[in-house]
Amino acid sequence: MIYLEVKPAEFKSTCLKLHQETGSPVMMLFADDERQEQGGYFIYCAFFSAQGRQWSWVKTFLAENNPVFESIAKEIYSANLFEREIKEMFGLEPLGNPDSRRLRLHDEVWPEGFFPLRHDFTNFNVSGAIGEYSAGQVEGEGVFEVPVGPVHAGIIGPGHFCFSAAGEPIIKLSIRLGFTHRGVEKLLENKLPHEAIALAERVAGDSSLAHGLAFCQAIENILGLNIPPRALYLRAIFLELERMYNHISGIGGMAIDVGFSFPAALCSIVKEALQALNEKLTASRFLKGAVALGGCRDLKDGDQKLIIDSLKNIMADFNEVKKLLLGSVSFMDRVDTTGRLNRENAENLGVLGVAGRASGIAVDLREKTSPYIESGFKMIVRNEGDVLARLMVRLDEFEESSRLIQEWVNKLPGGETINRPLKLVAGSALGAVEGWRGPVLYWVRLNNEGKIARCKIVDPSFRNWTGLSLAVLENIIPDFPVCNKSFDLSYSGTDL
Amino acid sequence: MNTLTKLIKNRLKKGIVTRPIPSLELESLGQELDQAIKKRFKRSLHIREVDTGSCGACESEIIAATSPIYDLQRFGISFVASPRHADALLVTGPVSKNMVLALKKTYEAMPSPKFVITLGDCALDGGVFKGSYYVENGVGSILPVSLHIPGCPPKPIEIIKYLLAFLSDH
Numbered sequence: 001m002i003y004l005e006v007k008p009a010e011f012k013s014t015c016l017k018l019h020q021e022t023g024s025p026v027m028m029l030f031a032d033d034e035r036q037e038q039g040g041y042f043i044y045c046a047f048f049s050a051q052g053r054q055w056s057w058v059k060t061f062l063a064e065n066n067p068v069f070e071s072i073a074k075e076i077y078s079a080n081l082f083e084r085e086i087k088e089m090f091g092l093e094p095l096g097n098p099d100s101r102r103l104r105l106h107d108e109v110w111p112e113g114f115f116p117l118r119h120d121f122t123n124f125n126v127s128g129a130i131g132e133y134s135a136g137q138v139e140g141e142g143v144f145e146v147p148v149g150p151v152h153a154g155i156i157g158p159g160h161f162c163f164s165a166a167g168e169p170i171i172k173l174s175i176r177l178g179f180t181h182r183g184v185e186k187l188l189e190n191k192l193p194h195e196a197i198a199l200a201e202r203v204a205g206d207s208s209l210a211h212g213l214a215f216c217q218a219i220e221n222i223l224g225l226n227i228p229p230r231a232l233y234l235r236a237i238f239l240e241l242e243r244m245y246n247h248i249s250g251i252g253g254m255a256i257d258v259g260f261s262f263p264a265a266l267c268s269i270v271k272e273a274l275q276a277l278n279e280k281l282t283a284s285r286f287l288k289g290a291v292a293l294g295g296c297r298d299l300k301d302g303d304q305k306l307i308i309d310s311l312k313n314i315m316a317d318f319n320e321v322k323k324l325l326l327g328s329v330s331f332m333d334r335v336d337t338t339g340r341l342n343r344e345n346a347e348n349l350g351v352l353g354v355a356g357r358a359s360g361i362a363v364d365l366r367e368k369t370s371p372y373i374e375s376g377f378k379m380i381v382r383n384e385g386d387v388l389a390r391l392m393v394r395l396d397e398f399e400e401s402s403r404l405i406q407e408w409v410n411k412l413p414g415g416e417t418i419n420r421p422l423k424l425v426a427g428s429a430l431g432a433v434e435g436w437r438g439p440v441l442y443w444v445r446l447n448n449e450g451k452i453a454r455c456k457i458v459d460p461s462f463r464n465w466t467g468l469s470l471a472v473l474e475n476i477i478p479d480f481p482v483c484n485k486s487f488d489l490s491y492s493g494t495d496l
Numbered sequence: 497m498n499t500l501t502k503l504i505k506n507r508l509k510k511g512i513v514t515r516p517i518p519s520l521e522l523e524s525l526g527q528e529l530d531q532a533i534k535k536r537f538k539r540s541l542h543i544r545e546v547d548t549g550s551c552g553a554c555e556s557e558i559i560a561a562t563s564p565i566y567d568l569q570r571f572g573i574s575f576v577a578s579p580r581h582a583d584a585l586l587v588t589g590p591v592s593k594n595m596v597l598a599l600k601k602t603y604e605a606m607p608s609p610k611f612v613i614t615l616g617d618c619a620l621d622g623g624v625f626k627g628s629y630y631v632e633n634g635v636g637s638i639l640p641v642s643l644h645i646p647g648c649p650p651k652p653i654e655i656i657k658y659l660l661a662f663l664s665d666h
Contacts, residue, residue, distance in 0.1 A: 205553025
C-alpha cells in the first residue's frame with residue numbers, strides 16, 4: 001500500500017500523478033470530519049493498481065476556517081460524483097468543479113446549508129427556503145422529452161429518468177437518483193462494529209453479503225485480525241452464491257425486457273433454487289448474517305453434498321437458458337450492438353465490475369486473492385461494451401462461480417470458522433470485496449472507544465450509473481429497459 | 497426437431513414447478529379467497545407497488561411471489577403498472593424524504609375504494625433506518641395502512657399467506 005499525506009496545495013498534483021501511474025480511476029474520494037480531534041477535515045483519495053493489486057492513498061488536511069480543496073474532476077472525471085458528494089454532505093468546496101448539483105438531498109426537500117455528515121449536525125433545526133429541480137432541457141425542432149419515474153411500472157426501486165429524443169433515438173438521458181437516500185453513513189456512526197453489520201447488510205439488499213463482508217474486512221484490517229482458512233473458503237462460497245442468484249436474475253430480466261418470457265421464467269426457477277439453497281445454508285435467502293467479525297458461520301453436516309447436488313440441477317437448467325437465449329435470432333438481434341459503452345468512456349467515468357469488464361476494463365478484486373488464486377480463477381472480460389457483452393460476462397461468470405464453489409466444497413479446509421476479536425482499537429482501514437456487480441468498498445475509522453467515527457461506503461452502482469446514461473445514447477427508448485437491466489444497478493446502494 | 501417441439505417436450509418433462517403452499521388450510525383458503533375476491537373486487541385484486549427507500553430485498557421477494565414457483569396470480573392477485581388500475585397500494589421502505597410526494601401522488605391517483613399494505617420491517621417504523629435525518633420512520637405517518645406484512649424481507653410464501661389471510665377476513 002502507498003500512503004501519502006500531503007499539504008492541500010499538493011493534493012491535486014499528487015492525485016494526478018498517482019492516477020497516471022496506476023491507470024486507475026478514483027476508487028474512493030471522501031471527507032472525514034475531525035474538527036473536534038484535529039481542528040479540521042481530512043480528504044482521502046484512493047486509487048487501485050490492478051496489476052500490482054496495490055492501493056494508493058492520498059490524504060490531506062483542511063483547516064476548519066478554510067474548508068476548500070482543489071477539484072481534480074476536470075482532469076480525472078471519475079472524481080466528479082465524489083466531489084459533489086463531499087460538497088453536499090460536508091459543505092467543503094471543491095474549487096474549480098463547475099457541477100454543484102446535489103445528488104441525494106433533493107433541492108425541493110432539503111434547504112441550503114445543512115450538512116448531515118458533519119459531526120455537529122442535528123436534524124432538529126433543518127428549515128429554510130427550498131429550491132426546485134430542473135433536468136436541463138434539450139431544445140430544437142422536433143425534440144421531445146419523456147420523463148419517467150420516480151415510481152416505475154415494474155416492481156423496482158425509484159429513480160427519475162428524463163429522455164430527450166429526436167425521432168426515435170435518445171439524444172440525452174438525465175438520471176436523477178437519491179430517492180432511496182436513508183442516511184446510512186450517518187446511522188453507522190457511533191455504533192460498535194458488531195452492531196453495524198446488520199445495517200451494512202441492508203445498504204443494498206441484493207448485495208447483502210458483499211456489503212457485510214466488506215464492512216467486516218475493514219474492521220478486521222483495523223484490528224489486524226487473521227481469518228481462519230476455512231472461513232476464507234466459506235466466505236468465498238457465499239460470495240459466489242450471491243453472484244449466481246443475482247446473475248441469473250439479471251439474465252432473466254434482460255430476456256423479459258425484450259419480451260422473451262419463457263427463458264425468463266426458467267431463470268426465476270433457477271434463482272429460486274439458489275435462494276432456497278442460501279436459506280438452507282445460512283437461514284437467510286439473501287445470506288444475511290452469514291459473515292461475522294473474524295469469520296463466518298459454518299456449514300452443517302450434509303451441506304457439502306447439498307451444495308453439489310443443488311448445483312447439478314441448477315446448471316442443467318442454466319444450460320437450457322443459455323441455449324434458448326443465444327440460439328434465438330430475434331433475441332440476439334435485440335441485444336447485439338445495443339447500448340454500447342466504449343472503453344474510453346468507461347475508463348473516464350470509472351465504470352467497474354460487470355459493466356467495466358464488458359467494456360474491456362480488466363479489473364476484478366477477486367483476482368490474485370485467496371482462495372481464488374489457488375483455484376485458477378478466470379476473469380471474464382469482453383471488449384464490445386454492448387448489452388450482449390454484459391450478458392455474456394454474466395453468463396460466463398455464472399459458470400465460473402459454479403465451478404469455483406464445487407471445487408472449494410470438495411477441498412474445504414478443516415478447523416475453526418471464526419477468530420473473535422478480543423479488543424477493539426482506534427484506527428482506520430479499507431475493506432474491498434468484488435460483489436456480483438463490482439467492487440464494494442468500505443472505509444471505516446474507529447475512535448478510541450472502538451465505535452465507528454466515520455464509515456464511507458462505495459457501491460459499484462454509484463460509479464456505473466453515468467455509464468448507463470452514455471450507453472443509451474442513439475438507442476431507441478424501447479431499448480432502454482434492456483440497457484438498464486444489462487447494467488443492473490442498485491438504487492439503494494447508490495443513494496445510501 | 498424444431499425449437500418449439502423441443503420446448504414443449506422439455507416443459508412436459510419438467511412438469512408443474514409451482515409449489516403447494518405448505519400450510520394446512522391455505523389451498524382451501526385460496527379457493528375461499530377466490531370467491532371473496534370475485535365478489536368484492538369484481539374478479540381480481542390489482543396491486544400497485546411503490547418502493548420508498550427499501551434496500552431492494554423486499555422487491556426481490558415480491559417478484560419471487562409472482563414467479564412460476566409461488567404463482568401468486570393463481571389466487572386472482574396481480575401486480576399492475578399504474579396506480580390508476582390498482583385496488584391496493586403495496587409500500588416498501590422507511591419512506592425517504594425524497595419519496596413522500598411521489599408516495600402521496602401515487603395514492604391519490606388510485607380510484608376508490610382503495611387500501612394500503614406495507615411490507616417489510618422498515619415500512620412499519622423505519623426498521624434499521626429508524627431515527628435517520630432523512631426518513632419518515634414508516635408509511636403509517638403518511639397514509640392509512642390496513643395491513644402490514646412483517647419480515648426483513650418477508651419470504652414469498654409469507655407474503656402470500658398474509659395477503660390471503662387478510663383478504664379472507666375482510
